[in-house]
Amino acid sequence: MKIGIMGGTFDPIHNGHLMLGEYAARQFRLQKVWFLPNGNPPHKSGETAVRHRIEMVKLALEGHDRFELNLYEAEKGTVSYSYDTIRNLNELYPEHEFYFIIGADSLFSIESWKCPQSLLSDCTILAACRDEKDQSQVQEQIDYLKKKYQAGIELLLTPMMDVSSSDIRQMVQYGMDISSLVPPGVKEYIHEHRLYLTEEKGK
Ligand SMILES: Nc1ncnc2c1ncn2[C@@H]1O[C@H](COP(=O)(O)OP(=O)(O)OP(=O)(O)O)[C@@H](O)[C@H]1O
Numbered sequence: 001m002k003i004g005i006m007g008g009t010f011d012p013i014h015n016g017h018l019m020l021g022e023y024a025a026r027q028f029r030l031q032k033v034w035f036l037p038n039g040n041p042p043h044k045s046g047e048t049a050v051r052h053r054i055e056m057v058k059l060a061l062e063g064h065d066r067f068e069l070n071l072y073e074a075e076k077g078t079v080s081y082s083y084d085t086i087r088n089l090n091e092l093y094p095e096h097e098f099y100f101i102i103g104a105d106s107l108f109s110i111e112s113w114k115c116p117q118s119l120l121s122d123c124t125i126l127a128a129c130r131d132e133k134d135q136s137q138v139q140e141q142i143d144y145l146k147k148k149y150q151a152g153i154e155l156l157l158t159p160m161m162d163v164s165s166s167d168i169r170q171m172v173q174y175g176m177d178i179s180s181l182v183p184p185g186v187k188e189y190i191h192e193h194r195l196y197l198t199e200e201k202g203k
Pocket residue numbers: 007008009010011016017020101102103104106128130161162163164165166167
């Protein structure tokens with residue numbers, strides 16, 4: 001089966017993440033997209049407790065038949081590096097073909113990730129470009145990485161969706177309405193558990 005991997009901190013998950021999963025599935029005929037909230041992100045700190053982030057992912061995925069929650073990184077207990085996740089998923093599920101979905105900006109930093117050669121050899125990367133004017137720059141970077149690492153990287157075209165988890169956290173703190181940015185269940189969860197009301201996040 002062709003499986004998309006959407007890794008992220010999802011603090012909180014938002015409509016941009018869901019849109020990315022939908023476009024990847026449609027454009028590359030992925031049968032499933034697995035959402036992997038990371039327990040200990042390699043590049044961020046002070047994130048909300050993983051149990052909250054998992055619950056919000058569960059609520060957001062309701063009604064999306066192709067989307068599934070995968071707890072591999074969340075339950076790992078150590079920092080989750082993408083190369084290690086993909087290597088382990090390939091071992092656990094040799095019958096599947098994995099497509100790692102990332103924002104195109106990550107393509108410009110992926111060489112500083114842990115073991116990029118391993119990650120780039122073990123799966124196909126789908127790099128989402130959100131801005132048409134940047135498309136040629138992104139294509140140049142794809143060509144560079146493909147040549148250097150013999151990598152499989154494809155351009156994923158998505159509409160521009162100007163939303164990020166950091167914006168949402170700030171909006172909640174300022175008492176602003178986030179209804180258009182997250183699924184209703186996620187909005188309710190954030191309010192019920194009083195997440196993001198202060199700079200210190202829910203533990
Ligand atoms: N609005 C969006 N449109 C398309 N892709 C997005 C969008 N927001 C995030 N992504 C992608 O989703 C993946 C997971 O992102 P993450 O969970 O870090 O969310 P984020 O909104 O970027 O968070 P933060 O604002 O806290 O950095 C990344 O590959 C990121 O590039």
